[in-house]
Amino acid sequence: MEFTEDTFIDVIENDVYDMAVLLYREYFLKIKNKQDIIVKNLVNSFSKANGQLESKCFLLKRFIGAMRFEHAQKFIETIEAVVNDSSRGNIFVRSLNVVKAACLIIELLSKVKRKFAFMERRVQETQKGILRIAVEYMNEVTTEEEMRFLLLEKDLDSRDALNMIYDNNLIELLINPFAQNIVE
Secondary structure (H helix, E strand, O other): OOOOHHHHHHHHHOOOHHHHHHHHHHHHHHOOOOHHHHHHHHHHHOOOOOOOHHHHHHHHHHOHHHOOHHHHHHHHHHHHHHHHOOOOOOOOOOOOOHHHHHHHHHHHHHHHHHHOHHHHHHHHHHHHHHHHHHHHHHHOOOOHHHHHHHHHOEOOOOOEHHHHHHHOOOHHHHOOHHHHHHHO
């Protein structure tokens, strides 16, 4: 069976984002004509409480150049809704590493802000909300081993949360004494 963009879209539509990452890595040069549909499906995926947040972020980051204003607006609305949800719909509930997930979303929002500068205030408010949740989560960490996992687990681009914290200037996440021990 030969790979087509429709195959990639089918995988995304069926919520198999980890497989979509593998397909993207292998066939990214063949994915060029239907990026608008891909971005729309990826943006919509963030409203689904099915986990795989890291894969969704990895993919949307690759297609941010094809994002249109309506996609950006929907993405920000969705992130605001799922971050502010106090039930199982919260985007971090299905994440094993809340710190890494928060960094990935904040990074994606920064890319949206760079592409659509007039959305800066709204993006910054959303980022502050995500950062607040991550800081609260880190304040609940009781051991250095747990903090080490949160800060040093690699993402799909082989970066750890500590690198993302530094790259995105999220220093508030390093105030915790356990975090300080790991940084030193």
